Amino acid sequence: MSEKAGRTFRIGVLAASLGLVVFLGLAIGPSGWCLNNWTILKLRLGSVLLAAVAGAGLSVAGAVLQGVLRNPLADPYVLGMSGGAGLGYGVVVITGAVWLGSWVLPAGAFAGALATMVLVYLLAKTGNTIPVTTLLLAGVIMGAMTGAMLMFIVSVGSYEQMHDLVWWMLGNVQVTDWKLPVLVGAATAVGVVLAWVFSRELNVMVLGEEEASFLGVRVELAKKLFFVVASLMTGAVVSVCGLIGFVGLIVPHAVRLAIGPDNRKLIPASAVVGAGFLILANTFAQVIIAPRVLPIGVVTAFLGGPFFIYLLRRRRKGVWT
């Protein structure tokens, strides 16, 4: 197969799989197979769209951070976002502000994530630059500190509050109204497009900052841009869907194993694969113990883990560069 035909084939396979997953997500739910009831389809459509947005956002954020930080362990939460968002969410739950309106919880989580992002940035800033190692360390420290504060809140909270918090930490993509998902969708779309537009710069930066600057990339500016894009996307997704783990780490790696490390392909492919993966995971979470629901984060680890191990064992040569 020629290279071009191969690419067309891959894109076709990807699109077809996404279509199939979306169809399954709409057709299957906790009340069984159903395609002719608009009331139910509306709900499923909401979950499918939110899952797609969350999957795409987290995967691209993961891919970007893995590139910028030149660290294969990076995921959307590596810079402390999860702790910050969790703390914001926890404060809202514990103070009982929840009942002011359905927007309070996501607003709290988003504020927490944003505050952490700013703090990490300020901590890491050395003169006019942000060294990658310092950034990473600042993120880890902030994550640990906010995590400790969250645990404090959890331990003084009541049993039910604790349970709700844990549930949120494992993520969910249930939609109760359209406004928030649309907002998150818009933010994520902008982030994905920006990441894609600047994927060439990302490619160069993976080689090393010095090399990148020789090749004409304004390294510090690019770093800040990627940092802000990844953080905002993660914050937006987390505020509505909770801390869905695993996607942002595993999807970029899986895609890299399949099509190589070129970010110009990696970014859009990660978005599509991440979206499809979360749609599938959500369908599983909804039906596997219906009428009860599993947190989606449990399913992502269950489905994603073995698949990733398979990929890793199949192609053991250097995949990182």
Add this chain to the structure above:
Amino acid sequence: MKIWLTIILIIAAVLVILSWRGMPERSQVEGLRIVSLSPAITEILFELGLGEQIVGVSKRSDYPPAARKIPRVGEYGDPNIELILRAKPDLVISQRISPDKIILMQNELAGVCKFLLLKVDTLAEIIESTKKIAQATGTSERGQELTDRWQKKIEQLEAQYAHLPDEDRVKVYVEIGANPLRTCGPGNYLSQMIHLAGGKNLGDAATGSLWPIVSSETVVVWNPQVILVLEMKRSGGFKEQISSRLSWDNIEAVKSGRIVQLSDAYQRQGPRLFEAAEKLAQIIHSQATQEQKGE
């Protein structure tokens, strides 16, 4: 060196001050000194007229209001042995909590005082436990009187609704929490009360948990006729919040506006449930919209 010493001294001082603040007051009590380790048991003790004998309660024992003034000896499910011993009890009464905590309590209290372990998960168990407490505290007469009254309420409701077949029962969805959607499952005391009051608890379909989490779609398909909201802190806006959820406008209870907030008596597996069950029957079977608030 000096600075470290200062820091350590300051920490020590803070700890001492905190510990002083944490010491319970020693109440002067005539006769039996009782420690209650759950809010429900505190309520039962007050019903038996033993309020004055209680020298320690669990943190959230807030009913009747007089219970708020009693020294706290830890949280329900996490009793503090040191505080309990300090209260010098003759009798410690606990609801079933995790086995390791119970073993610990039994060991620590052995030879010091009597330890009574009770279950109050169903209405029958509440009656049974009340009898046991009455027996252990020499208030059998009052206990008999109370439990007879409660039993009668149950029998009245049974006479009215027990024969109802499933399809004639009012379909009830209880919302314990909204984020995530949490309802009450089979075996739950609320489920039992709903059945007693002539309703059908839809959450019974979600087996395997007393407080199952369900998806929005499931509730829409269940299509309840009455939605009961059980959450203390919910403000007046709960009705709009529930009605405005995606696709919930098709639910019968939302269409007819039968979304009812339950008072916090329903949150506690205690003696107030018997009266609450009677009220529940009215709520479930009244066609008109109504709201229940507070006590």
